[in-house]
Amino acid sequence: MDGIESEQVVAADAQASGGGGAGSRTPLLELRKMSKQFGPVQALSEIDLKVYPGEVTAVVGDNGAGKSVTLKTISGIHPPDGGEILWQGKPVHIRTPKDASALGIETVYQDLALCGNLDVVQNMFLGRERTRNHLLDENSMESAAAATLSSLSVTTLRSVRQSVASLSGGQRQAVAVAKAVMWNSKLVIMDEPTAALGVAQTAMVLELTRRLASRGLGVIFVSHNFNDVFEVADQIAVLYLGRLVASLPAKGLDRQVVVDYVTSGASSRNGSQLAHADGA
Amino acid sequence: MAEDTAVEKDQPLADLEPMLPADGGRPDSASFASGGVIAFGDYARSYVAKVRSGDSGLLPVVIGLIVIAAAFQISNSHFLTALNLVNLLEQGSIFMLLALGVIFVLVIGEIDLSVGYVAGLGGIIAGKMLTGAHPWPTWMAIIVPIIACGAIGFLQGSLITRIGLPSFIVTLAGFLGWNGVMLIILGNGGTIPINNNVFDDFANANLSVTVGWVLIAALVVLYAAMLWQKDGRRRKSGLVAPPVGLTILKIVVVALAGIALALICNTNRSQIAIASIQGIPWVVFVVLAMLLLCTFILTRTRLGRYMYAIGGNTEAARRAGVNTALIRTLSFTLCSAMGGVAGIIYAGQLRGVSTNVDGGQLVLYAIAAAVIGGTSLFGGRGKAVHAVIGGLVVASIANGMGLLELSAASEYVVTGLVLLAAVTVDALTHRRASAT
Numbered sequence: 001m002d003g004i005e006s007e008q009v010v011a012a013d014a015q016a017s018g019g020g021g022a023g024s025r026t027p028l029l030e031l032r033k034m035s036k037q038f039g040p041v042q043a044l045s046e047i048d049l050k051v052y053p054g055e056v057t058a059v060v061g062d063n064g065a066g067k068s069v070t071l072k073t074i075s076g077i078h079p080p081d082g083g084e085i086l087w088q089g090k091p092v093h094i095r096t097p098k099d100a101s102a103l104g105i106e107t108v109y110q111d112l113a114l115c116g117n118l119d120v121v122q123n124m125f126l127g128r129e130r131t132r133n134h135l136l137d138e139n140s141m142e143s144a145a146a147a148t149l150s151s152l153s154v155t156t157l158r159s160v161r162q163s164v165a166s167l168s169g170g171q172r173q174a175v176a177v178a179k180a181v182m183w184n185s186k187l188v189i190m191d192e193p194t195a196a197l198g199v200a201q202t203a204m205v206l207e208l209t210r211r212l213a214s215r216g217l218g219v220i221f222v223s224h225n226f227n228d229v230f231e232v233a234d235q236i237a238v239l240y241l242g243r244l245v246a247s248l249p250a251k252g253l254d255r256q257v258v259v260d261y262v263t264s265g266a267s268s269r270n271g272s273q274l275a276h277a278d279g280a
Numbered sequence: 281m282a283e284d285t286a287v288e289k290d291q292p293l294a295d296l297e298p299m300l301p302a303d304g305g306r307p308d309s310a311s312f313a314s315g316g317v318i319a320f321g322d323y324a325r326s327y328v329a330k331v332r333s334g335d336s337g338l339l340p341v342v343i344g345l346i347v348i349a350a351a352f353q354i355s356n357s358h359f360l361t362a363l364n365l366v367n368l369l370e371q372g373s374i375f376m377l378l379a380l381g382v383i384f385v386l387v388i389g390e391i392d393l394s395v396g397y398v399a400g401l402g403g404i405i406a407g408k409m410l411t412g413a414h415p416w417p418t419w420m421a422i423i424v425p426i427i428a429c430g431a432i433g434f435l436q437g438s439l440i441t442r443i444g445l446p447s448f449i450v451t452l453a454g455f456l457g458w459n460g461v462m463l464i465i466l467g468n469g470g471t472i473p474i475n476n477n478v479f480d481d482f483a484n485a486n487l488s489v490t491v492g493w494v495l496i497a498a499l500v501v502l503y504a505a506m507l508w509q510k511d512g513r514r515r516k517s518g519l520v521a522p523p524v525g526l527t528i529l530k531i532v533v534v535a536l537a538g539i540a541l542a543l544i545c546n547t548n549r550s551q552i553a554i555a556s557i558q559g560i561p562w563v564v565f566v567v568l569a570m571l572l573l574c575t576f577i578l579t580r581t582r583l584g585r586y587m588y589a590i591g592g593n594t595e596a597a598r599r600a601g602v603n604t605a606l607i608r609t610l611s612f613t614l615c616s617a618m619g620g621v622a623g624i625i626y627a628g629q630l631r632g633v634s635t636n637v638d639g640g641q642l643v644l645y646a647i648a649a650a651v652i653g654g655t656s657l658f659g660g661r662g663k664a665v666h667a668v669i670g671g672l673v674v675a676s677i678a679n680g681m682g683l684l685e686l687s688a689a690s691e692y693v694v695t696g697l698v699l700l701a702a703v704t705v706d707a708l709t710h711r712r713a714s715a716t
Contacts, residue, residue, distance in 0.1 A: 077599065098601040113599045115592030117660035118585075126589055127600030135580045142519050159326075161520045 026089045028053045028187055028218040029074065029105075034083030036069055043069040046083065047244045049237055051187065056209060056219040058229040058250065061239035062262055067222045068110075070239065071189050074220070075107040076100040101128075104186035108193060112176040116165030120157065121145040123164050124179040148182040149174070152208060170201035177208055187218040194228050206232050226255055240265035320523050341653055341669050348673060352680035359680055363549035366561060370483070372675025373563045374399075374626050378646030379653070379667035380574045381618025384611045386650055387578070389591045389659020390447040392612060394436065394454025395619040395646065396639030400462050402429045402623030403633040407472035408465070410479060418478045426620035432458070433616025437609035447612075459639055471634040474627055482566060483628030486559030489546045495565065496538045504531040563625055567668065570621060574664035577614070587611055591659030648699040649674045651706055658710045673698070 027050035036044040044066045051057045061067050072078045074085070076094045084091055087103050094100050100107070107113075114123050121138070124145045130137040146160050154174040157167070164172060173193060180188050190209065194202040209232045213219050223229050229236060233250040238261040246261045260267035327337065352359040378395055385392045402425040409421040416424075436454050440447045466472065474480060487495065507527060514521035545560040578584035586607045589597040598604045622642075627633050646667075653670025655662030677698060681691040 075599075096601065097599050101601065107599070109599065111595075113593070113596035115589045115596050115660070117592035118589060122585065122589075126585075126597065127602050129582050129585060131582070136582065136585060139514060139517055139519055143517070146519075159520050162326075 025052060027051055027086070028088060030086040030089075031070075031074075032084040032086065034070075034073060034080045034085065036073055036078060037081050042242055044073065044080075044242045047239075049244060049247065051218045051220055052235070053186065053218045054213055054216045055234040056213045056221050056232045057235045057237060058233035059220060059222045059237050059239060060224070060226070060229055060258065060262055064241075065239040065262075066242040067239055068191065069242075071107065071191050071220070071222060074100065075105060075189060098127075101183060101185075104184065105189065106180035106183060106185040106187070107189040108173075108176045108180050108191065110192040110195060112172055114164045114172060114176060114179075117163060119163050120149075120160040120167075120175055123175060124148070124182060126179075128183070144182065145178070148178050152178055152181070152211070154178060169196055170198075170204060173197065173201065173205055174208070177205070177212075181212060181217070185217065187220065188212055189220040189222075191222045192224065193221070194223065194225060202228065226258065229258075230255065238262055320525055323522060323526060338654065338665065338669060341666075341673065344652075345669065345673050345676065348676050348680070352676065352683065356680070356683045358683055361549070362544050362547035363551065363557075364679065364683070365544050366549060368672075368675050368679045369545075370561055370563055370629065371679060372671045373483075373567050374622050374629070374642065375645045375649045375674050376567050376668050376671030377570060377618060377622035377625060378642060379649035379671050380570055380664055381615040381622070382643075382646045382650045383574065383578075383655050383662050383664060383667050384587065384614045384618070385447070386647075386655050386657060387587045387591045387659060387662045388608055388611045389594075390440070390608070390611070391647070391657075392433075392436075392447065392451045392454075392615050393643055394432075394451040394458055394639075395615055395622075396642035396644075397455055397458040397462060397637070398429050398432050398616045398639075399619040399623035399626060399642060400633065400637035400639050401432070401458050402426065402620035403627030403637070404462055404465055404472060404623075406479070406624050406627055407474050407633045410474050410476045411472060415476070418476055421476070421479060422482075422624055425624055426617050429620030429623065430613045430617035433613040433619075434609060436616070437612030440612065441605040441608045455639065455643070462637065463635060466633070466635050469635055471632055473632040475631070479624075480628045480631050482562050483625045484631075485562050486545070486557070487562065487565075489559055492546055492560035493542055496542045496560070499568070500531075500535045500538045503534050507531060566621075566625060570618065571664055571668055574618070574667075578664055583607065583610060588660055591661070593660075644699070645674050645678075645695065646671075648695060648702065652698065652702040656706050656710060657703060658706070670702075 029049075029051040031047050031049040033046040033048065034044060035042070035046055047066075047070060049057075049059075049070075059067050059070060069078060073080045074094065076097045076099050079093075079095045085094055086092070092099075092103060094103070094105070097107075115126065118126065121142045125141045130141050130144075132140075142160060149155075149157065149160065152174065154171075156171060157175075164175060167175065177188075177190075177193075193205050193209070197205060206228060209219055209221060213232075213234070219232075221229070221232055230250060230253075236246075236248050236250050236253065236258060237244060238246040238248075238258060240261065243265070245265045246258075246267070248257070254269065257267045257269050260269065349360065358364055378399060381395055382392060405425040405428050406421045409416040409424060410418070415421075432454070436447075436450050439445050439450050486492075507530060511522055511524075511527045515524075541564070542560060545564070546558050548556045548558045550557040578587065586597060586602045586604075589600070589602060590604055590607055594604055597607075626637070649670035650662065650667055651657060651670065652673050653663075653666025653668070655666045655670075674695065677695055678691060681694060
């Protein structure tokens with residue numbers, strides 16, 4: 001609970017007026033003063049972020065604000081240069097994607113990170129193939145993949161043995177999400193999951209996102225699209241030029257406040273306006 | 281991403297279904313989750329869809345092979361004689377073995393130009409071990425060159441993956457460098473004769489007629505049993521499974537191929553009355569064994585799965601926790617080790633190694649064989665069996681042109697054109713696959 005800075009004051013205000021919020025539960029994931037540099041570029045400086053189980057935490061920000069870097073740091077692709085990562089209250093080091101998935105952190109990348117030449121089953125188990133006598137156990141993997149897709153109500157695939165290259169964009173997104181949740185994961189990170197989708201597919205993905213949170217998973221939802229964010233998020237964190245400038249509960253939040261934070265890193269609108277928005 | 285959007289515009293209804301299961305869902309029979317045996321007609325349709333998406337299967341190249349064989353047979357009636365066909369198999373075995381190696385690097389989307397001279401070097405190592413005052417045991421002269429060639433591949437692969445050099449340049453350097461090393465060892469115009477019978481037999485000797493039949497029968501029965509068990513288990517467990525008819529069809533085709541091979545090779549192909557030459561050449565079984573080994577690695581192990589993943593999307597493989605540098609290095613290692621196997625057979629066929637080894641032609645024929653067989657130069661797509669079928673095509677062209685007494689020059693031109701045609705087909709199917 002140390003490392004509180006000005007933005008948390010805003011968060012506290014918002015909690016007081018909006019009700020609900022994080023309370024004193026242990027966050028699933030907590031970033032403390034996390035920093036990342038690429039050569040001379042300070043991509044992230046002292047990010048503090050808390051993600052709670054059963055909630056969708058949206059991370060918003062303009063291009064280059066550090067959204068993707070934040071995700072990649074959590075998922076082990078770009079290990080942080082400084083700061084601390086706490087997982088269920090305990091400090092951890094996430095240096096590779098394997099470390100992240102060992103903790104139960106799964107990422108659905110913006111580009112989906114699927115291999116078009118492999119089929120749906122092979123993609124869902126990539127890097128974690130089931131084996132029997134050191135050989136690939138295709139039948140067991142196929143059954144498990146089909147079961148997971150069914151549990152997410154994804155039923156438009158002709159076959160789980162068709163190559164991902166032959167799927168539509170919405171189907172690919174569904175496969176990527178199914179891939180992320182089939183590992184008893186505790187935190188699912190979704191990077192711009194709706195960016196390439198039409199209206200119907202977006203609605204499907206947003207519903208899928210809520211379904212994950214209602215299963216008790218923590219979800220980090222990164223998006224440009226405020227409509228999507230306000231539809232799914234419980235908590236909204238705003239990044240501006242590599243710094244976390246606000247962390248607010250989404251319920252009753254004035255959209256314009258978020259716009260202010262995203263575009264200028266600060267908002268002149270005060271708590272009374274928040275309260276007003278809440279009441280409206 | 282842009283292409284994804286385009287696709288969705290075409291199929292908005294299909295994607296609407298999962299979010300409206302209650303009021304909009306189709307009957308569940310179309311659902312994949314129920315799995316089950318696919319009807320023959322559906323299977324044919326999905327095969328056509330696969331061909332259109334770039335995974336052409338073996339049918340086109342087999343048809344091409346038949347056309348080539350027919351054309352040469354019309355031009356010269358000796359082409360389809362037992363003697364010539366067995367010659368063709370023996371000549372083609374080198375291309376097939378090299379192509380099996382090349383497929384490991386093509387699948388990850390890289391190239392290896394050095395493997396022809398690495399093979400030559402493997403032959404020289406074997407030759408050096410078998411000659412001199414204290415020759416090594418034959419099995420050592422087989423194992424050591426394969427390991428040494430594998431080490432060369434590991435070295436080249438490490439330069440490519442750890443330093444990030446382009447594989448084209450590193451293996452081009454290997455192409456020149458290992459040729460130079462060969463010439464230094466052999467001396468100017470030098471040769472190393474190999475007079476070890478067991479060693480030479482791998483490339484030249486024939487099995488007895490009976491043993492040949494028994495081995496072919498055993499292989500066919502083994503294939504049938506494994507396929508029957510695998511497909512049967514899938515049908516029983518309700519997974520996506522081919523129809524019984526297709527399983528039987530596959531077994532029948534393989535059995536017929538085996539019988540044809542045995543019949544051709546067991547015909548007496550001696551051109552003089554007093555001596556008889558018959559039986560399946562050992563080298564056919566060397567190629568079959570390597571084909572099984574490579575198929576096993578590519579389809580049944582994590583290593584093979586990761587090679588395909590890297591060829592399809594390296595970044596996705598890396599994010600899935602695959603050690604891409606290690607897997608890519610192993611691809612180059614396996615390629616060069618297969619080059620070592622080819623080099624041993626090559627040295628055995630010639631009963632020695634000389635400075636005449638044309639590693640450049642060997643490697644280009646090997647790459648041509650792999651691509652003609654159906655392996656993609658763009659990575660991610662390829663099977664070990666492509667090397668064997670493609671090797672047959674390349675060997676048929678080389679052999680047929682020889683029978684027609686055309687010059688080596690025109691043989692190069694024709695092989696070049698065939699390679700170009702195969703690469704064009706590959707590029708067009710790749711473009712279509714990535715456009716969907």
